[in-house]
Amino acid sequence: MAPSADTPSPPPSPTQGRPKILVPEKVSSEGLALLRTLYEVDTRTGLSADDILALIPHYHGLIVRSETKVTASLLAAGHKLRVVARAGVGVDNIDVEAATKHGIIVVNSPAGNIVAAAEHTIALLLATARNVGRADASLKAGKWERSKLVGVEVGHKTLGIIGLGKVGMKVARMAIGLGMKVTALDPYASPEVAKSAGVSLVSSLGDLLPVVDFLTIHTPLLASTLNLLGEDELKKMKPSARVLNVARGGVYNEEALLRGLDEGWIAGAGLDVFTKEPLVEGSVAARLAAHERVVATPHLGASTVEAQENVSMDVCTQVLEILRGGLPTAAVNAPLILPEEYRRLQPFVKLVEKMGSLYTQHYARNSPSSSRHFELSYHGELAGISNTRPLFAALVKGLVSPISDANVNIVNATLITKDRGIAIDEKHVRGDGGGAHASAVTLRSFDAGAAEEQVIEGYVSGKSIFISKLDRFTANFHPEGTLLILHNYDEPGKIGHVGMVVGRHGINITFMQVAGLNREARAKAEATAASSVADGPVEGDAVDGPAPMEGIQLTKEALMILGVDGEVSPEVLEDLRRAEGILDVSLVRL
Ligand SMILES: NC(=O)c1ccc[n+]([C@@H]2O[C@H](COP(=O)([O-])OP(=O)(O)OC[C@H]3O[C@@H](n4cnc5c(N)ncnc54)[C@H](O)[C@@H]3O)[C@@H](O)[C@H]2O)c1
Numbered sequence: 001m002a003p004s005a006d007t008p009s010p011p012p013s014p015t016q017g018r019p020k021i022l023v024p025e026k027v028s029s030e031g032l033a034l035l036r037t038l039y040e041v042d043t044r045t046g047l048s049a050d051d052i053l054a055l056i057p058h059y060h061g062l063i064v065r066s067e068t069k070v071t072a073s074l075l076a077a078g079h080k081l082r083v084v085a086r087a088g089v090g091v092d093n094i095d096v097e098a099a100t101k102h103g104i105i106v107v108n109s110p111a112g113n114i115v116a117a118a119e120h121t122i123a124l125l126l127a128t129a130r131n132v133g134r135a136d137a138s139l140k141a142g143k144w145e146r147s148k149l150v151g152v153e154v155g156h157k158t159l160g161i162i163g164l165g166k167v168g169m170k171v172a173r174m175a176i177g178l179g180m181k182v183t184a185l186d187p188y189a190s191p192e193v194a195k196s197a198g199v200s201l202v203s204s205l206g207d208l209l210p211v212v213d214f215l216t217i218h219t220p221l222l223a224s225t226l227n228l229l230g231e232d233e234l235k236k237m238k239p240s241a242r243v244l245n246v247a248r249g250g251v252y253n254e255e256a257l258l259r260g261l262d263e264g265w266i267a268g269a270g271l272d273v274f275t276k277e278p279l280v281e282g283s284v285a286a287r288l289a290a291h292e293r294v295v296a297t298p299h300l301g302a303s304t305v306e307a308q309e310n311v312s313m314d315v316c317t318q319v320l321e322i323l324r325g326g327l328p329t330a331a332v333n334a335p336l337i338l339p340e341e342y343r344r345l346q347p348f349v350k351l352v353e354k355m356g357s358l359y360t361q362h363y364a365r366n367s368p369s370s371s372r373h374f375e376l377s378y379h380g381e382l383a384g385i386s387n388t389r390p391l392f393a394a395l396v397k398g399l400v401s402p403i404s405d406a407n408v409n410i411v412n413a414t415l416i417t418k419d420r421g422i423a424i425d426e427k428h429v430r431g432d433g434g435g436a437h438a439s440a441v442t443l444r445s446f447d448a449g450a451a452e453e454q455v456i457e458g459y460v461s462g463k464s465i466f467i468s469k470l471d472r473f474t475a476n477f478h479p480e481g482t483l484l485i486l487h488n489y490d491e492p493g494k495i496g497h498v499g500m501v502v503g504r505h506g507i508n509i510t511f512m513q514v515a516g517l518n519r520e521a522r523a524k525a526e527a528t529a530a531s532s533v534a535d536g537p538v539e540g541d542a543v544d545g546p547a548p549m550e551g552i553q554l555t556k557e558a559l560m561i562l563g564v565d566g567e568v569s570p571e572v573l574e575d576l577r578r579a580e581g582i583l584d585v586s587l588v589r590l
């Protein structure tokens with residue numbers, strides 16, 4: 001696309017064959033100096049979106065922070081573009097899918113600004129506690145308002161953290177250093193790591209919200225975290241509580257937070273991020289930032305000299321490598337599958353990713369203490385494949401995608417397992433012929449705390465993927481769409497009752513399947529039932545887990561798998577869990 005007459009002219013020095021990199025935001029000079037040894041680097045801040053669109057056809061690399069919107073049309077206009085680098089973590093301003101489509105690599109710096117974000121959270125914590133912003137403004141206005149600006153101490157108070165990942169854990173350690181008690185909610189955090197840091201973990205918002213004096217959020221913005229804290233949740237907190245957000249705008253519902261501050265259900269807020277940045281005059285976000293009980297900063301979490309040097313070095317090193325044909329260390333969209341392996345492995349990659357996601361949503365929900373040791377076994381023809389790297393990466397992607405916005409690929413999969421304390425062994429089971437199928441995959445999770453290992457088995461038929469086993473149950477369903485998985489006693493009337501509950505909430509069932517106990521489990525259950533009938537109950541016997549209604553019903557357990565259309569609210573799940581004979585219910589989005 002040729003630049004139009006009213007757009008800025010291309011960079012002054014005509015290229016002498018050296019690749020060119022456009023930097024339209026403030027990026028630390030350390031990394032840029034490294035790039036200048038080999039390439040032509042143009043730092044041009046203050047450009048409009050149209051300016052960048054007009055200039056982009058001349059550039060091989062683009063380095064941005066969170067302000068530049070790297071849209072599909074900008075990427076399409078970048079005929080020479082080979083890499084887009086995000087000097088920071090979040091890539092929500094980049095259309096990664098469009099970049100992948102155009103073969104443009106997107107890289108970021110996953111860890112360069114963690115300390116900066118955590119320190120900024122602590123700065124907002126203390127500023128909200130001691131009215132630092134208001135006091136400063138009042139003094140600058142020539143006032144001396146000591147009695148109006150009395151604050152509260154943070155020492156001995158309870159800080160609630162939602163999301164105990166890289167930033168959350170750093171905040172926890174700093175807060176403990178300030179003498180605070182720290183309680184966190186993160187269903188996927190390691191209890192061992194939390195315990196060793198002195199953080200107590202709770203398993204629901206209901207357990208967290210009423211007890212905290214301060215609340216801070218450190219999750220990514222995902223479908224599951226958007227509006228995580230609305231009116232109902234904020235009203236569960238002490239009216240003296242203060243809330244912080246240095247993660248992403250949208251995790252607190254901004255309208256509810258504004259009302260909470262106006263009506264006094266919440267005492268104050270420290271906000272660094274907003275749903276729309278920069279703020280739009282008159283918007284709810286702008287009214288929040290202007291509120292007298294809010295200390296607000298313009299997305300400064302990562303804005304320290306040190307963090308900017310870190311992220312600049314991280315991404316510039318990668319841009320340097322990519323433009324000379326090397327590999328990035330933190331690629332956001334490196335292909336999960338290499339072209340030559342694509343045709344052969346593609347359906348299995350899809351299957352294994354779904355198995356990982358099914359594991360996290362169906363099992364990890366109930367056993368956050370899982371030691372996260374997995375075994376991925378390949379059976380039949382698949383056992384003969386030597387490069388299973390895409391399958392390994394697909395499992396990691398499936399395991400973490402329901403809880404993280406990390407873009408897992410063959411380049412960063414191992415790094416992500418290390419970061420998250422996940423151990424995966426791969427096993428090639430040659431000679432078993434894949435059972436009933438030409439090739440099959442088994443995922444086992446070993447959990448030191450649980451009585452049994454957890455097993456998911458799957459296979460591919462043509463281009464379709466199927467789950468054939470979930471623990472002791474033999475199944476045969478497509479792991480796709482929204483599923484409700486119910487563990488229940490297999491009794492007459494159960495299906496009708498479940499259908500009624502779901503129908504009452506206006507949810508349409510697209511398919512339903514009952515998965516019964518497999519042969520081995522059934523034989524075991526029958527033996528247990530027979531011996532319990534022969535022995536009779538012994539006084540004082542302890543019963544672990546949900547007690548069967550009668551011994552013989554051990555043989556009548558089943559899984560009911562429902563494919564559903566429409567939104568499944570927590571109330572639907574509660575209604576289903578309350579139904580007689582239902583042992584457990586999980587909602588899985590695949
Ligand atoms: N303001 C800034 O300038 C700035 C700087 C750095 C990072 N960030 C943001 O901070 C956030 C956290 O970054 P990180 O590097 O610590 O990410 P991370 O992936 O290391 O940690 C996120 C944690 O959230 C947990 N989680 C996911 N869904 C959850 C849920 N529904 N309930 C509870 N916990 C849940 C995950 O298990 C994980 O432990 C991201 O949104 C990132 O973009 C902002």
Ligand SMILES: O=C(O)[C@H](O)COP(=O)(O)O
Pocket residue numbers: 065066067087088089090091113299300301302303
């Ligand atoms: O995602 C990030 O790294 C932070 O939100 C920082 O964004 P920034 O680089 O625009 O400061």
